Amino acid sequence: MPAFFDKILRAGEGRILRELSKIVVVVNSHEARISAMSDAELREQTDIFKDRYSKGQSLDELMPEAFAVVREAAKRTLGQRHYDVQLMGGAALHKGNIAEMRTGEGKTLVATLPSYLNALAGRGVHVVTTNDYLAERDSEWMGRIHRFLGLNVGVILANMTPAERREAYAADITYGTNNEFGFDYLRDNMAWTLDECVQRDHFFAVVDEVDSILIDEARTPLII
Structure with missing residues (x-):
């Protein structure tokens, strides 16, 4: 069967x-x-x-x-x-x-290929990883390719201020964990003004370990 x-x-x-x-x-x-x-x-x-x-x-x-x-x-x-x-x-x-x-x-x-391609649209690309270490490592390691080609690369880490997050999200390609992206989305939806929001358009995302992030971890709700 x-x-x-x-x-x-x-x-x-x-x-x-x-x-x-x-x-x-x-x-x-x-x-x-x-x-x-x-x-x-x-x-x-x-x-x-x-x-x-x-x-x-x-x-x-x-x-x-x-x-x-x-x-x-x-x-x-x-x-x-x-x-x-x-x-x-x-x-x-x-x-x-x-x-x-x-x-x-x-x-x-592999992730550098669709990330670069979709960043050409100018609306931002999110690369979702499972932990801060991988997000920071890949933003530097794979980011060398993107920066060589003239793109800006940002990374979202747990200890960042709203201003730092806003700057990272404004990059052509932004690395971060599913939790950081998720909590920023929730906080943006609770903001009183657009100036308080840190994220921009949700255009394209590459999700590493997609089964873990979208199935296993999705069973745990994000609660502020």
């Missing part, structure tokens, strides 16, 4: 993987051109993408080139290159899906 249910749950998985594989082919087709760019030219791509987005191009259309730019930036800043399976994971996350990745497949690096 478990095998039967597993088969039902995985129905259509092959089709999805084929679609993601096609995206990877397009990303790889840009690699030679982008790897030949100087650091300044690579950084300039962010402004070019933003301009193209403002003129009507969708994030889906920008995705292959944007992913190729992030991969090149990761090579230059961290000495790490996104594998094809990581590109597939990034595309799946951008499309609003859950990407199940095995230990060692580099989930942290």
Whole structure:
């Protein structure tokens, strides 16, 4: 019986993987051109993408080139290159899906792809982690890629003042825990004026350990 249910749950998985594989082919087709760019030219791509987005191009259309730019930036800043399976994971996350990745497949690096892409819209991206240590570590570690490409990176930690939180939320990409994001949302809804609020638009989020955060921890209510 478990095998039967597993088969039902995985129905259509092959089709999805084929679609993601096609995206990877397009990303790889840009690699030679982008790897030949100087650091300044690579950084300039962010402004070019933003301009193209403002003129009507969708994030889906920008995705292959944007992913190729992030991969090149990761090579230059961290000495790490996104594998094809990581590109597939990034595309799946951008499309609003859950990407199940095995230990060692580099989930942290995968998150940089949809984070960068959606930050191009200028409405902010939240990267949700399970604890303050990971939030601070990833904002510095993976943040090197984003900062290299001209984006601002913020982090929400437990001991921050409202002013510090507001500044962190104003960044292009903001790292933090589900509890910090959740409590800030509740406090904003209790604020008397908009000036007291710290968060801005809720546009796009990448959730690490999604089963733990949205299922296990969701059983414990956030109470102020």
